[in-house]
Structures are given as C-alpha cells and as structure tokens.
Amino acid sequence: MDLTTFLNKMNNQEMVEVTSDAFPFCLEMTQRALRITSKINNSYRTPEEIEELFSELTGEDVRGKLVLFPPFHTDFGQNTHLKGHVTINSGVCFQDQGGITIGDGTLIGHNVVLATLNHDLNPDKRGCLLPKPITIGKNVWIGSNATVLQGVNVGDGAVIAAGAVVTRDVPANTIVGGVPAKVIKTIPQN
Numbered sequence: 001m002d003l004t005t006f007l008n009k010m011n012n013q014e015m016v017e018v019t020s021d022a023f024p025f026c027l028e029m030t031q032r033a034l035r036i037t038s039k040i041n042n043s044y045r046t047p048e049e050i051e052e053l054f055s056e057l058t059g060e061d062v063r064g065k066l067v068l069f070p071p072f073h074t075d076f077g078q079n080t081h082l083k084g085h086v087t088i089n090s091g092v093c094f095q096d097q098g099g100i101t102i103g104d105g106t107l108i109g110h111n112v113v114l115a116t117l118n119h120d121l122n123p124d125k126r127g128c129l130l131p132k133p134i135t136i137g138k139n140v141w142i143g144s145n146a147t148v149l150q151g152v153n154v155g156d157g158a159v160i161a162a163g164a165v166v167t168r169d170v171p172a173n174t175i176v177g178g179v180p181a182k183v184i185k186t187i188p189q190n
Contacts, residue, residue, distance in 0.1 A: 001025035016129040098131030103138035
C-alpha cells in the first residue's frame with residue numbers, strides 16, 4: 001500500500017477492513033504523524049517552524065496560511081487541506097483520514113475535534129474504518145470543545161457554538177449549538 005492508493009480509498013469512502021493491507025498502512029502513517037506532532041508539541045517553536053512542520057505533516061505548503069497554537073494532535077495528517085488562512089487554537093484534534101478541507105478565514109477554538117472516521121455497527125466488523133470527509137467553508141468559527149463528525153459540510157460564515165456536537169450539515173451564515181447541534185439563528189448579512 002502507498003499513500004496515493006490509501007488516499008484514493010479514503011476519498012472514495014471505502015471501508016477499511018482490519019484484515020486489509022490498508023489497515024497496517026494506516027497504523028504506519030499514525031506513527032509518522034506522531035513523530036511530527038511531537039516536534040510541534042514538545043518544545044517551543046516559532047510560528048515559522050510550526051508552519052514548516054505542519055507543511056511536512058500535511059504534504060502541502062501552509063506558509064503564510066496558518067496560525068497554530070500547540071498542542072495539536074492528528075493520527076494521520078496527510079488528508080488535511082487548508083484553502084486559505086486558518087487559525088487553530090490549542091488542544092485541537094484532527095482525525096483526517098477521510099479528508100478535512102478548511103476554508104479561508106476559519107477560526108478553530110480550543111479542544112475542537114474533527115473526526116472523519118466511524119466504525120461499523122456490526123460487532124463482527126466493529127474494528128473496520130468508515131471514512132467520510134468534513135468540509136468547512138470560509139470564515140467559519142468553531143467554538144471551544146465542539147466536535148464535528150464525519151460527512152459534515154459547514155457553510156460559509158457559520159458559527160458552531162462551544163461544546164456543540166455537529167452530526168449534520170450546517171447551513172451558511174447560521175449559528176448552531178447543542179447536542180446534537182441544531183440551528184439557533186441565522187446571521188444577518190450586510
């Protein structure tokens with residue numbers, strides 16, 4: 001298994017069975033991510049050093065597009081895509097095997113979790129991985145301790161309240177909150 005084949009499998013939302021060759025590859029990539037994130041998290045780094053390490057982690061140049069306050073955690077890293085300037089506060093965790101795309105101007109609060117994997121309900125297949133992407137639009141604000149689950153699209157200008165658990169798409173220019181998150185109000189446009 002190589003990275004391109006694995007990413008194709010993830011981006012096509014194919015189940016990863018525990019007995020497949022994709023599963024040990026996923027575990028190998030987790031070790032790679034842990035090596036890089038430990039460099040980000042375990043001593044002081046300048047903003048430029050953090051950008052360089054995050055670029056190594058994702059395989060994409062994020063210089064000039066990222067403000068990151070460690071610690072930051074991910075168990076993969078190579079399916080995260082920043083589409084502009086993004087601010088990530090401390091304690092954030094990305095489970096990005098299924099793909100995370102984040103739009104320009106997005107603010108991600110403390111301890112936010114973005115989780116693109118799920119498991120089968122069948123106990124015999126419980127260890128299998130079920131990937132679906134998360135897409136976050138432009139100028140989104142995700143409040144502290146919120147969780148966004150697999151398959152969710154967050155529209156431009158939306159706000160996810162602190163502590164929310166987002167299980168379905170968030171319309172543009174709305175505020176959602178609660179468990180599970182529901183639309184609280186629409187944000188007036190100028």
